[in-house]
Amino acid sequence: MGFDDICNTSLGLGLSLGLGCLVKQEKLSHRRKKKRSWTRNDLSCPSLTLGPSEDARKAHADGESIDLHRQASSVTAMSSFLKYSVKKERDSGGGAEVEFEKVSSRVGDEDDEGGHRKKLRLSKRQSAILEDSFKHHSTLNPKKKQALADQLNLRPRQVEVWFQNRRARTKLKQTEVDCELLKKSCETLTEENRRLHKELQELKSWKPLASYRMAAAATLTMCPSCERVANGGEDPSDHKIGTKSHLFNTLSSHPSAACS
DNA sequence: TAAGATGTGCCTGTTACCTCA
């Protein structure tokens, strides 16, 4: 049970006071997706449990479909001042850069004026801690998620997203490495293939000479010096080898020397 | 016990924002 879940629970309870149909709709919706719409606006504000705003009630009464996102935004608007509450130094590469480290999560940082989502950059410290945690274990359990969220003053959802993105980056890098290895392997094999082809061509170019040798072997069935004929024994391999070696020696040097 | 509903975590692809050259 993460922070988001807690938020959602409180939401459900709170809204159920006056917006039963909404809660039902929420439950029927596809899991977290709708929930995100709520939590995006940081509905952790306890005041939510008091019930929906006037707008919500009105919309409900009128039977209108309520834009949950906007509705939630209006509910939490009062706490949006918490959005960036702490300034923190953050050195990035060349020079010092001031960064806002979020303290209370993305409260209303997308108060939906224009539907823009503002993106927060994690501080060096936050990134380092997350990175460290990722090194130990690349996945999260709810406890760990909550602990990290608490430690870093982030929402559990942010921690979760960070780990997801981090895993994706790792996988992407690994894929690039694998791709590089495969590329090299392919190059090596291509080169080897080329070499073998070349060798085959060379061997083929020797074919006429080989035919000549065969013909010569046919006429020279008996070694003039040792008076041995090419082995015609039981073992064909022996015969072949004997024939071949004998033939080769016959052609390459003096017959007598070959048989000695 | 089987089957459908629901919750949750993760993956993959995309979007939107931010930073920097």
Next chain:
DNA sequence: TTTGAGGTAACAGGCACATCT
């Protein structure tokens, strides 16, 4: 000052699995 590229937080949709009814 503008702009395009790259990095990345956040989102969306889908899948697998566990649990509940």
